[in-house]
Amino acid sequence: MPHHVTLNPRTLISRLPFRARLAVSFAGLFLLVGSALLASVVVLARYGTAQKVQGMAIAYVDAPSSSTQFGPTTPVQPAVGSNAASGAASGEALIRKIDQTVRAVQDTALREMVLWSGVALVVMTVIAGVLGWRLAGRALRPVAAITGAARQISEENLHQRLSLTGPDDELHRLADTFDTMLDRLERSFESQRRFVANASHELKTPLAVQRTCLQVGFPDPLPGDLADVRDDLLATNYEAERLINALLLLARSDRGLDETxxxxxxxxxxxxxxxxxxxxxxxxxxxxxxxxxxxxxxxxxxxxxxxxxxxxxxxxxxxxxxxxxxxxxxxxxxxxxxxxxxxxxxxxxxxxxxxxxxxxxxxxxxxxxxxxxxxxxxxxxxxxxxxxxxxxxxxxxxxxxxxxxxxx
CATH class of the missing domain: 3.30.565.10 (Histidine kinase-like ATPase, C-terminal domain)
Structure with missing residues (x-):
């Protein structure tokens, strides 16, 4: 059976870069507000034109061309007899025709308004997205500066600081927090350097003294049991010295290279x-x-x-x-x-x-x-x-x- 993958819009948006998400948010907000404005305009226009049409009165005038006049006046009383009946029938047909014509014009006007307003809304949404992209870039420019400065700062130049200038806003507080973290890192690295410089002597000297004592205090020839004990102690001493050398080498390599x-x-x-x-x-x-x-x-x-x-x-x-x-x-x-x-x-x-x-x-x-x-x-x-x-x-x-x- 084929496996259908459902695409979640939130998941797709979350994978975009932050600047792109800001631009999409600006465009989406503009589209949402514009759509709500367009819908309200259409509803109000339809309701208003319907009220105007219902408030219009029709007047009948006897004329050879059976022409009619429209106006908000009181209808003229029709004549009695067969002529009155035929005139009433033709008047009702004319009213229905006029009503259909008015409704057709109204629907056509509303459709055209919705069509071209929708096209304009789409175009303006794209423009809003482009402008949102540029505005987001300008807003995130200090963050890019902070990122660039942070990349240049390494173990060898931990003394450098961002020292961001400007108003006391969120970005300024972020830069201050980063500078405070660099202060702690610099102190930590200095402490590590001092440890590596002193650990070699402090840790290896006792082992060397121990090894010398074993070699001098237990010279050959020795009984078999004592010789085995001495060899085991010397082997343990050698392994401990190797471990210390390995740890010191690891600490030295973690500090980086002073010169090449x-x-x-x-x-x-x-x-x-x-x-x-x-x-x-x-x-x-x-x-x-x-x-x-x-x-x-x-x-x-x-x-x-x-x-x-x-x-x-x-x-x-x-x-x-x-x-x-x-x-x-x-x-x-x-x-x-x-x-x-x-x-x-x-x-x-x-x-x-x-x-x-x-x-x-x-x-x-x-x-x-x-x-x-x-x-x-x-x-x-x-x-x-x-x-x-x-x-x-x-x-x-x-x-x-x-x-x-x-x-x-």
């Missing part, structure tokens, strides 16, 4: 592949790099952050893989994209957005048993700091394809 320099992605990818070769060998995963040596992909950015970005993507592809699997890193200079594809278990498409959330990992079907669930969230944060877009899609045969697209 040209970064060769091909050279960085080769260094990352060499660094992660032991991890790939331990997981029985082969890492392949496909890059054009004659046309290297060079992007502006922070070399340290870009290396962390590629490292996180490649490590994620190695860890969440399967024995005998493959990781392929491909750099495309023409499109300024880098892709990291891996084999492995199938990933449901609806689960992909969760992988970019901090401390979120895929289910137990992924083979990795280590990691904090920060790799892809850090990678996306670094990509956004470089004006790049990091996306992921599931491969039909299993695994993921991570695409890093740099802007022009």
């Amino acid at each position: 320099e040209p970064v060769d992605l091909a050279a960085t990818a080769r260094a990352v592949a060499a660094e992660l070769a032991p991890l790939a060998s331990g997981n029985e995963v082969r890492v392949d790099l496909d890059a054009d040596a004659d046309a290297p992909l060079v992007v502006p950015g922070d070399p340290v952050l870009v290396r962390h970005l590629l490292t996180n993507l490649t490590r994620n592809a190695i860890q969440y893989n399967q024995p005998g699997g493959q990781v392929r890193i491909r750099l495309d200079t023409a499109t300024a994209t880098a892709t990291v594809a891996n084999t492995g278990p199938a990933v449901a498409p609806e689960k992909i957005p969760d992988l970019f959330e901090p401390f979120r990992r895929h289910g137990p079907d992924r083979t990795a048993s280590t990691g904090h669930g920060l790799g892809l969230s850090i990678a996306r944060s670094i990509a956004e700091a470089h004006g790049a877009e990091l996306t992921a899609r599931a491969r039909d045969e299993g695994g993921l394809v991570l695409t890093l697209a740099f802007g022009p």
Whole structure:
């Protein structure tokens, strides 16, 4: 059976931009008021002409041409006899004919008035819509100015303010509220910057002292039980330090870039592949790099952050893989994209957005048993700091394809 889609006018209007809705509202209001005015004029005109026609009296005058005169005078008494009867009959017929003629003229006049008034109403409604569009644009011009200024304000220039001038109206209060919000954001970002600057020393120093105490206090040779305890404590210390480094890196990338320099992605990818070769060998995963040596992909950015970005993507592809699997890193200079594809278990498409959330990992079907669930969230944060877009899609045969697209 065919499915009939019902169109709700309110739904269609709600999908229009605000300026268009204002113009449609102006035109609709004009059409409604004009229609009511036209209807009242038609009703009153019909009622008034009917009253005038009923108030007209007819006078009969004996004349060879049987002509009649109309006027508000008293009717003349007709003559008696057969001539009077025939005259009365012809007079009644003439009255009916005149009445029909008057009504026809009245209906024709009303139809013409309604027709041309309706045409004029439609034309004026269109004109009202166009004028409403322009008036709405003028009324919303301060909002457009606020929007443009808000787009230019970022983390790097939070000190800027809208400082809207003019009367103390709704738009002025909106701009003041926005400036107040920027004040709070600027204080928050300054607090975050101070935290990132101090957290490295405050958090990593105790871990370094702890690690040194373990290494010095429990030197080799040790009994088997103590050696296992020391190794477990050192491993826990190393994981805690990795977690702190990851959190600090995430906070640093969220702050944006202070300065950039040209970064060769091909050279960085080769260094990352060499660094992660032991991890790939331990997981029985082969890492392949496909890059054009004659046309290297060079992007502006922070070399340290870009290396962390590629490292996180490649490590994620190695860890969440399967024995005998493959990781392929491909750099495309023409499109300024880098892709990291891996084999492995199938990933449901609806689960992909969760992988970019901090401390979120895929289910137990992924083979990795280590990691904090920060790799892809850090990678996306670094990509956004470089004006790049990091996306992921599931491969039909299993695994993921991570695409890093740099802007022009």
